[in-house]
Amino acid sequence: MPLVRIDVxxxxxxxxxxQVGQIVYQALLDTLNVPKNDRFQVIVEHPTGxxxxxRDYLGVHRTDDCIFLQITLNSGRTxxxxxxxxxxxxxxxxxxxxxxxxxxxxxxxxxxxxxWSFGNGEAQYVTPQS
Amino acid sequence: MPLVRIDVxxxxxxxxxxQVGQIVYQALLDTLNVPKNDRFQVIVEHPTGxxxxxRDYLGVHRTDDCIFLQITLNSGRTxxxxxxxxxxxxxxxxxxxxxxxxxxxxxxxxxxxxxWSFGNGEAQYVTPQS
Amino acid sequence: MPLVRIDVxxxxxxxxxxQVGQIVYQALLDTLNVPKNDRFQVIVEHPTGxxxxxRDYLGVHRTDDCIFLQITLNSGRTxxxxxxxxxxxxxxxxxxxxxxxxxxxxxxxxxxxxxWSFGNGEAQYVTPQS
Numbered sequence: 001m002p003l004v005r006i007d008v009x010x011x012x013x014x015x016x017x018x019q020v021g022q023i024v025y026q027a028l029l030d031t032l033n034v035p036k037n038d039r040f041q042v043i044v045e046h047p048t049g050x051x052x053x054x055r056d057y058l059g060v061h062r063t064d065d066c067i068f069l070q071i072t073l074n075s076g077r078t079x080x081x082x083x084x085x086x087x088x089x090x091x092x093x094x095x096x097x098x099x100x101x102x103x104x105x106x107x108x109x110x111x112x113x114x115x116w117s118f119g120n121g122e123a124q125y126v127t128p129q130s
Numbered sequence: 131m132p133l134v135r136i137d138v139x140x141x142x143x144x145x146x147x148x149q150v151g152q153i154v155y156q157a158l159l160d161t162l163n164v165p166k167n168d169r170f171q172v173i174v175e176h177p178t179g180x181x182x183x184x185r186d187y188l189g190v191h192r193t194d195d196c197i198f199l200q201i202t203l204n205s206g207r208t209x210x211x212x213x214x215x216x217x218x219x220x221x222x223x224x225x226x227x228x229x230x231x232x233x234x235x236x237x238x239x240x241x242x243x244x245x246w247s248f249g250n251g252e253a254q255y256v257t258p259q260s
Numbered sequence: 261m262p263l264v265r266i267d268v269x270x271x272x273x274x275x276x277x278x279q280v281g282q283i284v285y286q287a288l289l290d291t292l293n294v295p296k297n298d299r300f301q302v303i304v305e306h307p308t309g310x311x312x313x314x315r316d317y318l319g320v321h322r323t324d325d326c327i328f329l330q331i332t333l334n335s336g337r338t339x340x341x342x343x344x345x346x347x348x349x350x351x352x353x354x355x356x357x358x359x360x361x362x363x364x365x366x367x368x369x370x371x372x373x374x375x376w377s378f379g380n381g382e383a384q385y386v387t388p389q390s
Contacts, residue, residue: 003200003237007302014179021182040235041182042137042198044174044304049274052281052301060379068302070263070332072200072237079374083383090381101380105300107263107332108375114209115238119190120231121220123213133330133367144309151312170365171312172267172328174304202330202367244339245368249320250361251350253343 001116001125002028002073004041009051009064016097017043023096024069027088032077053105066103067093074125075110082108131246131255132158132203134171139181139194146227147173153226154199157218162207183235196233197223204255205240212238261376261385262288262333264301269311269324276357277303283356284329287348292337313365326363327353334385335370342368 004024008017021041028034055062069089077085086106093099113125134154138147151171158164185192199219207215216236223229243255264284268277281301288294315322329349337345346366353359373385 003198003235018179018182035187037184037187039182039184039187040198042176043180043182044176046302046304049278050303052278052299052303054297054299057295057297057299058378058384060384062379068263068300072239079383079386082374083386086377086383087381090377090379104377104379104381105263106377107371109239109332109369109371110375111237111239114212115240117216117220117234117236118188119192119220119234121217121234123209123216124188124190126209126213133328133365148309148312165317167314167317169312169314169317170328172306173310173312174306202369239369241367241369244342245370247346247350247364247366248318249322249350249364251347251364253339253346254318254320256339256343 001038002034002040002071005068005070006041006043007051007068007070008043008045009066010045010047011064012045017045019097020067020093023092024071024089027085027092028071031084031088032073032081034073060102062103062105063100065099066105067099069104069106070109071106072109072111074113131168132164132170132201135198135200136171136173137181137198137200138173138175139196140175140177141194142175147175149227150197150223153222154201154219157215157222158201161214161218162203162211164203190232192233192235193230195229196235197229199234199236200239201236202239202241204243261298262294262300262331265328265330266301266303267311267328267330268303268305269326270305270307271324272305277305279357280327280353283352284331284349287345287352288331291344291348292333292341294333320362322363322365323360325359326365327359329364329366330369331366332369332371334373
């Protein structure tokens, strides 16, 4: 269910980008109760200028390694869960890829469960009585 | 009003991608009461690795033809309308392009009507008394 | 906080695209009370066919210069503020880049303030007591 958009600047390998996706997926499992195998991601690399970001907004120093994660998911997660998710992503990316924690920008967009079809033209999250 | 993001893997022709857009547009007209000519779409093809998706989540088998549709539209559609839309898109893509119905992943994001400007710096959906 | 997605057709210079980003940023500051330096933008150019849009929906005539702006931001802005924003963007792009006002399509997506992390794995907009 989460649809994850990952935007990075050019200069990293396909393996690096795939690893970013894997780490985000794992953090979704671990902290937001996302179901196993629920992985749908769009990973895009951009030329210089394709990502514009302030280098110091809120006192966080960002570099050209900065990545944007925009994640659409079902509503219902608490503030505390979201906070654990942000931490898990930044920690995971730092541990596995040496990405600076400052370089991880995340945004969540929430939708109701009937707003998804995972194939076959069906709304799989809609239960018969709902 | 719907802003439609269509993400596909490389390997299809421009005509194929345009046809996907046309079919999604037609399904929006037919099932979600979208006004005629209300068509705004971003269609992107990605290299291998640019779309990451589970091949069997929820028991639906997906292939490299899998496409993601993320559609931002005004709120107000019922669950039943959304279900008809998912079915119309999957059917239309299958009939016209032989795309497997399993390979159609859809997500809706809903916004209020004042969240659109269709040009001229105006909020065309805001009525004077609203 | 606003995460701004800017989609344009090929044929403009990097400087043009960067200028679009700058003008949108300035309009966010001027009309929607976005904090200074709160600038996060993804700017993508597309080949012919990558942007599909009706040339005359709602009587607004659009050309190949048409750009799409999709902006995710915190909820809380009034309809009037949004209207001022649309006008400021269209005016700014017209004044600085000679972009026709008709060619500016804008969509807003609103989220709660806990839906952002600007780095360090923290939810910077969540206050301790919230």
